[in-house]
Amino acid sequence: MNNREKEQYLREYSLLKNKGEPFFPYTVYKDGIMAIVTLAVIILMAVVLGAELGPKADPTTTTYVPRPEWYFFFLFELLRVVEPPSLVFLATIGIPTICMVLLILLPFVDRNPERDPRRRPIAMLAGATTIAAMLYLTVLGATAGAPTEIELATSPQHEQGRSVTAASGCLGCHKFGESGGQLGPALTKVGARLPRQAIARTLINPTAPMPSYQKLREDDPEKFDRLVNYLASLK
Amino acid sequence: MNFLPRTLQRRSGNGQAADGEVETGGNGQVEIPGALRRGPGRTGNGNGNGNGHSPGDGDGNGKPGTGLIDKKALVEGATEVPISVAGWLDERTGGSSVARAVLYRKVPKHDWSYTLGSAALFAFVAQAVTGVFLAMYYDPSANRAYESVQHLTNDVFLGELVRGMHRWGATVMIVLIFLHMGQTFFYGAYKYPRELNWVIGVVLLVLTLAMGFTGYLLPFDQRSFWATIVGVNINASGPIVGPYLADFLRGGAEFGSATLSRFYAIHMLLIPGLLAALIGAHLYLVIRLGTSSPPWTRAVKKRSYAHEEI
Numbered sequence: 159m160n161n162r163e164k165e166q167y168l169r170e171y172s173l174l175k176n177k178g179e180p181f182f183p184y185t186v187y188k189d190g191i192m193a194i195v196t197l198a199v200i201i202l203m204a205v206v207l208g209a210e211l212g213p214k215a216d217p218t219t220t221t222y223v224p225r226p227e228w229y230f231f232f233l234f235e236l237l238r239v240v241e242p243p244s245l246v247f248l249a250t251i252g253i254p255t256i257c258m259v260l261l262i263l264l265p266f267v268d269r270n271p272e273r274d275p276r277r278r279p280i281a282m283l284a285g286a287t288t289i290a291a292m293l294y295l296t297v298l299g300a301t302a303g304a305p306t307e308i309e310l311a312t313s314p315q316h317e318q319g320r321s322v323t324a325a326s327g328c329l330g331c332h333k334f335g336e337s338g339g340q341l342g343p344a345l346t347k348v349g350a351r352l353p354r355q356a357i358a359r360t361l362i363n364p365t366a367p368m369p370s371y372q373k374l375r376e377d378d379p380e381k382f383d384r385l386v387n388y389l390a391s392l393k
Numbered sequence: 394m395n396f397l398p399r400t401l402q403r404r405s406g407n408g409q410a411a412d413g414e415v416e417t418g419g420n421g422q423v424e425i426p427g428a429l430r431r432g433p434g435r436t437g438n439g440n441g442n443g444n445g446h447s448p449g450d451g452d453g454n455g456k457p458g459t460g461l462i463d464k465k466a467l468v469e470g471a472t473e474v475p476i477s478v479a480g481w482l483d484e485r486t487g488g489s490s491v492a493r494a495v496l497y498r499k500v501p502k503h504d505w506s507y508t509l510g511s512a513a514l515f516a517f518v519a520q521a522v523t524g525v526f527l528a529m530y531y532d533p534s535a536n537r538a539y540e541s542v543q544h545l546t547n548d549v550f551l552g553e554l555v556r557g558m559h560r561w562g563a564t565v566m567i568v569l570i571f572l573h574m575g576q577t578f579f580y581g582a583y584k585y586p587r588e589l590n591w592v593i594g595v596v597l598l599v600l601t602l603a604m605g606f607t608g609y610l611l612p613f614d615q616r617s618f619w620a621t622i623v624g625v626n627i628n629a630s631g632p633i634v635g636p637y638l639a640d641f642l643r644g645g646a647e648f649g650s651a652t653l654s655r656f657y658a659i660h661m662l663l664i665p666g667l668l669a670a671l672i673g674a675h676l677y678l679v680i681r682l683g684t685s686s687p688p689w690t691r692a693v694k695k696r697s698y699a700h701e702e703i
């Protein structure tokens with residue numbers, strides 16, 4: 159926007175403002191109605207949907223599903239879309255940071271003086287694409303199941319290990335056969351790739367964002383061993 | 394009452410009389426404070442001989458006009474109290490000119506989508522209020538947090554409702570902020586001269602998301618615990634500052650007791666303070682620059698040449 163366009167806008171705006179209505183009661187009335195509607199919606203949601211409280215947090219018995227609030231689903235899904243581990247930092251930090259910087263810089267990037275959406279096709283397209291992408295990722299995140307069952311054939315001596323594994327939340331991020339998340343590498347044949355010791359090491363000292371199972375080993379070494387043995391048996 | 398300025402002293406005396414709290418003398422007669430004696434300008438008979446009764450002294454049928462003061466005058470005086478208090482404040486703060494400038498400033502005609510910002514602000518206020526009540530019962534220690542939330546939900550009067558309002562109020566606030574942002578984008582309201590307010594708005598969005606993230610851990614159930622571990626680990630995967638940020642959030646290398654109190658302090662002290670300050674700046678700029686107008690409105694309609702005089 160050059161100086162002439164700025165002056166033109168300010169002139170136009172001051173005319174519109176003079177033809178407008180006083181803030182009180184014109185805007186206050188509308189805002190007041192909106193505030194009542196907002197409060198009604200909050201109370202209605204609180205009454206209908208309630209405030210659930212799951213079982214107490216327990217670092218050892220990890221029957222957990224690491225699901226964030228719905229408004230972080232799009233970030234979470236971004237993690238699943240980006241597969242190779244070397245690029246994970248792109249999904250976790252890279253893309254969100256770039257998006258935020260772009261969002262902040264928007265008024266300095268878009269210097270077109272036109273404000274009417276009908277005459278800003280590029281901005282409208284970019285905005286619509288961003289919203290569609292976020293909605294798509296949010297819906298993906300919302301519909302992605304949280305399986306806690308491993309449907310692989312298991313020999314009887316590893317039956318207990320399988321239930322420990324299923325209860326340990328590995329499925330939140332790892333695929334076992336058909337079920338499980340895609341955040342981390344598939345564990346269907348992890349025993350063929352890694353020796354037992356390496357699996358135990360990874361569980362104790364994992365790469366982010368995987369949580370450590372050090373606590374489980376300290377508190378319940380038997381359970382930890384079952385977990386490791388089961389994973390090592392997957393070939 | 395002598396420490397008050399003369400003007401206020403008189404008014405507060407008046408207000409008390411209206412409430413029926415006039416001091417009575419030893420012989421049961423009402424001692425009328427000097428300030429209550431009727432001035433020459435008032436109607437009715439005011440002879441100032443000090444043997445009337447005030448309406449507040451309990452006989453219930455004090456006839457107006459027979460006493461020193463009557464009900465009408467007292468009510469009149471009482472209604473002056475707020476005006477004179479406002480006057481006293483205004484003399485010292487100059488607030489009335491500010492209030493006038495804010496309330497009666499002209500605003501371009503606009504549609505209902507312009508209420509989204511104020512609705513988001515209202516949601517923030519609702520979160521602050523419900524949050525205060527939750528904080529009265531919440532115990533931010535790893536051993537007691539879950540039990541205190543359980544107690545709040547199951548035993549405390551309306552506890553579940555307030556917790557539900559806080560939980561879903563967050564969702565409503567986030568939705569309203571995104572809608573407000575979308576409206577600003579599609580109406581081109583982020584353009585000159587309102588660029589800075591867009592930037593503040595984006596920071597407000599990030600802070601609100603951070604509120605959602607830190608608040609999610611506080612109930613300390615399985616779901617919130619493990620989701621937060623993953624969230625913090627995601628922070629740790631960032632380049633350069635990532636590991637330091639994660640250590641700061643955890644309060645050390647391990648996820649433990651320090652983490653919970655840290656999240657609690659960030660959730661209810663640090664970010665709300667920043668939010669409130671930035672909302673203030675956001676509103677200041679809205680008032681200073683004026684509410685934008687819908688981009689399809691024009692100040693001057695295109696002339697129709699048919700009616701133009703030749």
